[in-house]
Amino acid sequence: MIRIAAVGDVHVDKDVVGRYRPALEELPDRADALLIAGDLTRHGTVEEAKCFATEFGGLRVPVVVVLGNHDHQSDQQEQVTEVLTDAGITVLEGSATVLELHGHRLGIAGTKGFGGGFAGACASNFGEREMKEFVETTEVLSRRLGEALRSVECDALVALTHYSPVPETLVGEPLEIYAFLGCYQLGQAIDSAHTTLALHGHAHHGSERGRTPGGVPVRNVAHPVIKQAYNVYQLLSEEVDARLVPA
Amino acid sequence: MTHQFDLEAEIQRLLTEHDRVAEQGITVQHRENVVVLGGEVESAQRRDEICRQIATHFPDLEITCDIGITRAQAPAEVEEIS
Helix, strand or coil, X not given: CEEEEEEECCCECHHHCCCCHHHHHHHHHCCCEEEEECCCECCCCHHHHHHHHHHHCCCCCCEEEECCCHHHCCCCHHHHHHHHHHCCCXXXXXXXXXXXXXXXXXXXXEECCCCCEECCEECCCCCCHHHHHHHHHHHHHHHHHHHHHHXXXXXXXXXXXXXXXXXXXXXXXXXXXXXXXXXXXXXXXXHCCCCCEEEECCCCCCCCEEECCCCCEEEECEHHHHCCCCEEEEECCCCCCCECCCC | CCCHXXXXXXXXXXXXXXXXXXXXXXEXXXXXXXXXXXXXXXXXXXXXXXXXXXXXXXXXXXXXXXXEECCCCCCCECEECC
């Protein structure tokens, strides 16, 4: 059995430091790793990244993240990644990592992902250069996620993105902005491997649960959706124990 | 004159693009001369800054703020994925 904690869209800046920490101090008693689905900061500055590392670093479990669109706002994503990496946090972008937990291998592949929309209402690689660049970005990031997922040998495989791979977890958002919240290509990438669970954020008004066309469970872990510091998911269960608080 | 839909769009762009706000998850409903704000943010300072910026840029509007602060307590349950 493996338990993973997950949240997204924590948007850390100076004013948030300390808010999550009491719950994070309890996390190692509840889960074996923490995954964060992007929008770690407000504007993607180095200072905010240091605040994030202070708040979410130094736990007794591995922390694995992807960046979100907010983390790109200041065009300092490389420096942000460096700050996080120096703090012992694993940052995925078209890449994968494997954690050894209780004798099991947990594979995690991640990308920020991008928009583009879903079946019946998606952007096409056609027309103006700007539109083609938009869709090419969607396709490249999704393809790299698929390659990263298929490259991992593990007992359980998690796809970690910021943008959504399915429309079901966007329900609650205005239909008009679905194309800015995710894309079907991410779902195709997730279905191209033996993925156990897909986690994403970005859709603050969305819904918690969905599935890819191939049947992979999808969870929107955006903080305003889950309304707690993190959710905990149990993989490779031998028996189910829904209690998290130690007896 | 700014039309209702334009006003909502202008407020949402202000909340996203202003350096001191950067919020994309705030809902804006315009009812006659009252703007009702919804959604959740990470701190009371952020909620107050949203109201301050709208009041500064649109001084004739009355603002009703229903923005909440997202709770950050530890979970008590686990979900089994199968």
